[in-house]
Amino acid sequence: MVSDWVVEELESTDVGDKRLNDRLREVLSMMAATPSKSIPASANGGHNETTAAYRLFDNDRMGFENILEPHIDSTYKRLSQEEVAILGHDTSELDLTRPKVQVEGAGPLDGNARFGELLHPLVAFTPNGTPLGTLCAELWTRESGPSKAKDRKQLPIEEKESLRWLETHRHAQEIAEQYPETKIVAVADSEADIFEVIDADKDSPENFQWIIRGCYDRATIEDDDPESILLREKLSQSDVRYTKTIAIRGREKKLDCDKRARNQPRESRQCEVEVRAQSVTLRSPHRPDRKLSDTTVNVVWAHEINAPDGDVPVDWMLLTNMPVSTKEEIELILSYYCIRWMIENYQARYAGRHPLYLLAA
Template identity: 30%
Template sequence: MTIEPATIEHEFDTIDFGHKSRNDRSKELLQALFANPQASINAACDKWCAAKGAYRFLDNPKADSQEILAAHRRATIKRIKSQKVVCVAQDTTELDFNGHAPDDVKCLNMADRRGLYDHSSVAFTPEKLCLGVLDVEFFDRSEDSLGKGSQRKSDPIEEKESFRWLQGYRRCCELASQCPETQVVSLADREGDIYDIFVEAEQHDNPADFVIRSKQVRCLPEKDDEAGGDSYKKIRSEVAKTDLVTTRQVELPATAQRAARMATLEIRAIRTKIKPPHARRSAIPEVTLSVVLVQEVDGPQDGTDLNWLLLSSLPIDDYRDVLRIVDYYVARWPVEMFFRVLKSGCRVEDIQLKTKARLIRALMFYKVVAWRIMFITFLGRECPELPCDVVFSDAEWKSVWKVAKESEPPKSAPELSQFIPVLAQLGGYNGRKHDGPPGMETIWRGTRRMMDFALAWQAFGPPKSSVH
């Protein structure tokens, strides 16, 4: 695995706004926002002159928001190339700026809710280490378009909001071409169940693989004689009739709808042809997919029991292949954590800027900040034996050790497994025997304090031993 430089501003090593001063300002702003992710932009900049420079930068049309993301994407692709398999999770979240929205920001799902939809593609390892953000699309809706989704069903996909999912898959195919030694797997929840993606995968010269949770009622090409008429066999019914392939236990994270729990899953699978949607069956071909049915056994029966129908381009030659599809889909969950870090950890919905362009530039910075928080959190779990100075500068880890441990830092950098809990202690982590590993919230709180300690360490230097 390629390990990151010690400080976050190295993520912008390739950034190019056409002038060195703008490039330098972007690195300074990124470091300031990372040092205090929950603060306002004004508060994150320690001096008024720095805050004024930050606002001028965000107002500068030459500071292209796409270049902010592109620099991070280039660094992300370097990390991707060091992996055998990378999962790219697409998802959409709402950013609600109601009450302080920029003048040119339109609606979310209602006329009195103003904000942006954020559709992001984020790369993870199958072990859930966040490698970076590959693509972001922000969009809003005009008032006269609300409630008219059903009227647009017959429109070309290029004119629908759902086109973003197909675009995201196409970019995964581009990524697969850029990283030929890495298997790229595109992941999507129910909104990504779009037949055009299945066709694209079969017709593309260098397709990315995909695992998508089914939303639509999809059919086999064979008629359903029992149902009669013009009915076709349903894929969910057909896979449910097959023998059990295997079982699997999955740890479910807590959500607003459920508490965290360990779920026991029964898994069935078939490889079959899928019939195109009725309205388009003369225009597009049938496709062949792996279909995996995942059903929770002895669940709480409160509406949160798992019942997934997964559609995939991946083979299912044996039970290990089937489990791999399930595991890859589970690797999609961290994208929801990513959005939680962005909204709760970085408080991006509190940003107050006058124009959409300024807001989007700021959001691109916070995308990189949210990635870094997740990267540090999970790197300590996936690579616990690494010395912490591959991620943290000497001033950062030594000052944290001195304050938290109340002792001199060791001569060589401790392993991440030792240092991350020490950092998290500064954010309220207790580290008791029954506690799990530090979470993202305690780590980002600890990081905020670490940056202050590091500045003091650099200003006043490490304590010197007395000479006798």
């Protein structure tokens, strides 16, 4: 039995065979009813249904792109009805690690300890967090483990895995051009703190805004002062706009090898943050293959005061092209940034905690 919402969502499905189109709708209805279960469990142990699902996925006509395409078409329709759309993007590890024999075609995720694929989707939400759907997604497999940082620095961005952040940011700009009646806000985490991504704003349409969580304590400059000052020091010298109390949820440590403070475990609690905001000019970094120009951005810094001993303080350094003149404008930036965590919630519940090979067991 095909669900009504599946018929509507996959209206534009066309994989070149009507029987495959119908089978895709049937399998999606079956698996959507119990998304965390394996394929046989979703089929309630039915041999025919399980076999049909495996045959569908093994068909050469069925690929990542054409399965996702009708959903993307439906997402664009929903986006066109919105005054504001928050476009969040992030990279998720699809863990296919098996206890003994590894899945054929899976690549390394962190050295040779875990294996799988990497997925970088651009997902649209309303300002209240309602998902509109996926607008694009890149899926790839590493051929080898991550290279050393000093080696990666010498490569042009076009040869780095981090190119996905720039390409997805530009795709969001193109969406804004295609839908001028909708304000598009692209939101990304600290991995997107890449100067080429920040600098890409120079070609943005008027209805395109962006927010990127800062990762680096970048150098800032002023016209009347040849000496640079680091971003955090500059913001700390500015006035506190206001303080607010926010509720933060506890989190578990994702990977034992991850020593970054922002990824350490945390208890749920109420915390008080000081909020600062101002416009700054970022000094362009050196690139061995090109010359970049200094660029001006707005920055919102929310930093926790009096954090409990032994816990990591809340610290959000948000780079943006949105205005920061008033408290209301700053609050809007903070609220839009929080929508990005909807993607991480999905990753934590599915891709990050459940090895995907179990879904086919």
